Amino acid sequence: MTTDRGGDVRLSGISKTYGSFTAVHPLDLTVPQGSFFALLGASGCGKTTTLRMIAGLEEPTAGTVSLGGRDVTALPPYKRPVNTVFQSYALFPHLDVFENVAFGLRRRGIKSVKKQVGEMLDLVQLGEQARRKPHQLSGGQQQRVAVARALINHPEVLLLDEPLGALDLKLRRQMQLELKRIQTEVGITFVHVTHDQEEAMTMADTVAVMNAGRVEQLGAPADLYENPRTTFVANFLGTSNLIEAKVETASGDDLVVEAAGQRLTLPAARCAAPAAAGGAVLLGVRPEKISLTPADDADRVPAGRNRVTGRITAGSFLGVSTQYVVDCPACPEFEVYVQNIDRDPRLVPGAEVVLHWDPAHSFGLDAAQDID
Ligand code: ATP
Numbered sequence: 550m551t552t553d554r555g556g557d558v559r560l561s562g563i564s565k566t567y568g569s570f571t572a573v574h575p576l577d578l579t580v581p582q583g584s585f586f587a588l589l590g591a592s593g594c595g596k597t598t599t600l601r602m603i604a605g606l607e608e609p610t611a612g613t614v615s616l617g618g619r620d621v622t623a624l625p626p627y628k629r630p631v632n633t634v635f636q637s638y639a640l641f642p643h644l645d646v647f648e649n650v651a652f653g654l655r656r657r658g659i660k661s662v663k664k665q666v667g668e669m670l671d672l673v674q675l676g677e678q679a680r681r682k683p684h685q686l687s688g689g690q691q692q693r694v695a696v697a698r699a700l701i702n703h704p705e706v707l708l709l710d711e712p713l714g715a716l717d718l719k720l721r722r723q724m725q726l727e728l729k730r731i732q733t734e735v736g737i738t739f740v741h742v743t744h745d746q747e748e749a750m751t752m753a754d755t756v757a758v759m760n761a762g763r764v765e766q767l768g769a770p771a772d773l774y775e776n777p778r779t780t781f782v783a784n785f786l787g788t789s790n791l792i793e794a795k796v797e798t799a800s801g802d803d804l805v806v807e808a809a810g811q812r813l814t815l816p817a818a819r820c821a822a823p824a825a826a827g828g829a830v831l832l833g834v835r836p837e838k839i840s841l842t843p844a845d846d847a848d849r850v851p852a853g854r855n856r857v858t859g860r861i862t863a864g865s866f867l868g869v870s871t872q873y874v875v876d877c878p879a880c881p882e883f884e885v886y887v888q889n890i891d892r893d894p895r896l897v898p899g900a901e902v903v904l905h906w907d908p909a910h911s912f913g914l915d916a917a918q919d920i921d
Pocket of ligand 1 (some may be wrong): 565570572590591592593594595596597598599744
């Protein structure tokens, strides 16, 4: 089943101020047609305000919103080809599932709704629950009714404002996959607001990471994770180990940097800001990219890897992996995940270790100031 497609959602110089407070700084953003797009950020960063400006529920202070090439900035919500699903599903308690979904069609005076509602209930896998009232449904089922009710109007864009926020963790995970499946099936644009980085990464094709009213970085989930451009993004999406380093040489494809007397290699192409010899840089590496070798076996570490030494201060068994904290001169709380299948039994708190990784997995961030 497919729904009519619209075009791109384009925000041009859009901003929102409340008195002297700027909730959203001038923002240019294009959401490609048919994509699953997430606005991700901590509470208060302006993501809901941005979504509400697309919906027409909030008037921008400046800038324009266009949908499929049409400027809709001046249109009220009901005249825009968008629909919104909120965290509080806002279902009609006295109507059953079928009538909740049929509501939009009946309001438009459409009499024969059975086929369309049936298709929509099949899409969200609620065909069996058609005659139940909302209070007889689980939270996840209620959320799917809300999605079906929004999709039955064939919007070009579906806006979702923390739609899974009220669900417990297990149900959230199920619904993330479910929403992704529905989006792939109907093929329309979904714009999803969330503060949960894992949720954004699981569902979205493109994620805009927002911070204090600005988009800090935009990209595919894997790209944001592998190539964060700012410390905020590096820390908001997963864990990063950040080492303050001084650039020794900056010619060629690789930088050679020094941190606490240890020399490390950083690919120039993976640096967010140009780095010059003598300047400072933050070298980042993700915890799962690092291997741990007991110091006694240091000579077995393959050549060409970045290596620092340290002492394990904590180890937490997580089932598939063990999470270690290692105190290193270059970084006092280095976090490392080691797959348990490969784990050396000597890796226990107190052990002296070598941490090593492929230099290609290092990324460089602007350190803001020189280290001397
Ligand atoms: P949350 O996840 O908590 O909903 P958010 O990222 O969606 O956060 P917004 O709801 O967009 O954040 O709010 C952005 C900022 O604008 C917040 O600091 C909020 O307090 C402020 N704000 C939102 N609406 C108003 C309003 N009507 N008047 C004044 N300030 C507002």
